[in-house]
Amino acid sequence: MVFLKGVSALSRLRSRVKQHSSLSNSVRWLQMQSSSDLDLHSQLKELIPEQQERLKKLRAEHGKVQLGNITVDMVIGGMRGMTGLLWETSLLDPDEGIRFRGLSIPECQKLLPAAKPDGEPLPEGLLWLLLTGKVPSKAQVDALSQELRDRAAVPDYVFKAIDALPVSAHPMTQFATGVMALQVQSEFQKAYEKGISKLKYWEPTYEDALSLIACVPLVASYVYRRMYKDGKFIPMDDSLDYGGNFSHMLGFSSHQMHELMRLYVTIHSDHEGGNVSAHTGHLVGSALSDPYLSFAAALNGLAGPLHGLANQEVLLWIKSVVDECGENISKEQLKDYVWKTLNGGKVVPGFGHGVLRKTDPRYMCQREFALKHLPDDPLFKLVSQLYEVVPPILTELGKVKNPWPNVDAHSGVLLNHFGLTEARYYTVLFGVSRSIGICSQLIWDRALGLPLERPKSVTMDWLENYCKKAKAA
Secondary structure, eight states: BBBBOOOHHHHHHHHHHHOOOHHHHTTOOBOOOEEEEEOOOHHHHHHHHHHHHHHHHHHHHHOOOOOOOOOOOHTTTEEEEEEEOOOOSSEEEETTEEEEBBBBBHHHHHHHBSTTOOOOOOOHHHHHHHHHBBOOHHHHHHHHHHHHHHHHHOOOHHHHHHHOOOTSSSSHHHHHHHHHHHHGGHHHHHHHHOOOOGTTTHHHHHHHHHHHHHHHHHHHHHHHHHHHHOOOOOOTTTOOOOOOHHHHHOOHHHHHHHHHHHHHHHHHHOSSSHHHHHHHHHHTTTTTOOOOHHHHHHHHTTTTTTTTTTHHHHHHHHHHHHHHSSSOOOOHHHHHHHHHHTTTTTTOOOOSSSSSSSOOOOHHHHHHHHHOOOOHHHHHHHHHHHHHHHHHHHHHHHHOOOOOOOOOHHHHHHHHHTTTTGGGGGGOOOOHEEEEEEEHHHHHHHHTTOOOOOOOOOOOHHHHHHHHHHHHH
């Protein structure tokens, strides 16, 4: 089975970049592709030696520079605020939100090629950007789309592995099982067993990463159709791009749903390296586990209620509001329900973030999509009310550093509107998206020769003794 804006805008962006010297070095690579080369592999092959030398120089000249102090709070508080990872593909700013290779989400929407004029960015364009640091041309994106379609061949044993599970198994369990089964075809494992120079590790990693990205929509759609559509599977459409084809394989023919999937996959693809799924993929990959093993591990982290499962929890909570209070709920009724949730020892899902200290830009671009395509949807109106009601309440509590909505506060309502109502499945969509970011960084991990990750751990006894000595000194 097989699956699967213009130069003037860039000139304006470059002028803005020049006005911000702090960003000038990080976006020095920003350029439209002037090369006619449509092959992503050859582009990377040219870039890697330069970046290897850059890292070597950075370490030689600044290896002993301190990046901050580590506190006890950081050690026992989930390492929050601790700088300890190199992650090239994206950077999360507490105030600005995510930047993909220096580009904000609105800038990506303007600069990356789309399937139609003024449409949402194609995920293939973001993949090219993450890997090369360059905004691709439409021809390069089309070539990458074709390459991914050509790579989207899933062996029958993958489906048999999924079929061995009960249909009632959680969608993420089935999805991760399928990814693990794909590992049998790992080019990195074969190359490593035969013997390969460390300098060439990135090449079989690239092969695995691109094939994995190509195959996960098919595996994911197989799980969806198996669970919710009586196993009636839909073949890929050779005329569609990555996001459009994924939507098609799930069973949605609406052009608006195709556009939503393009946006969804793009904005969920990467969120720097410290979140659970990204960090897990990097950590497992640092042991030279191939991309299939690394990404499967990342998916198991994504399946946790405090990470990727949150978008499922948001829609279920919003529907519980409607069930109890009705669709035409007043602001006062909504406030009462929010307080009822909080006083019950629960959180309001979709609000707050471990790093961000403002409204998530991923939330805002989904809100703009909703205003354009479904302004009268009752659940969207409720989400808009929550945007007004929840932050002041969380601020009043005084325990929340960020009371603003995150990406999960909106995505479920959009999917629900276009007919993808099975909230249990939503994290799988997140997983398909995250393959782009995690696999892109895995390629650069191997290209840069990043080492095995091995931080130091301590006991409570050690912390207590250390603090006593520090106090005495």
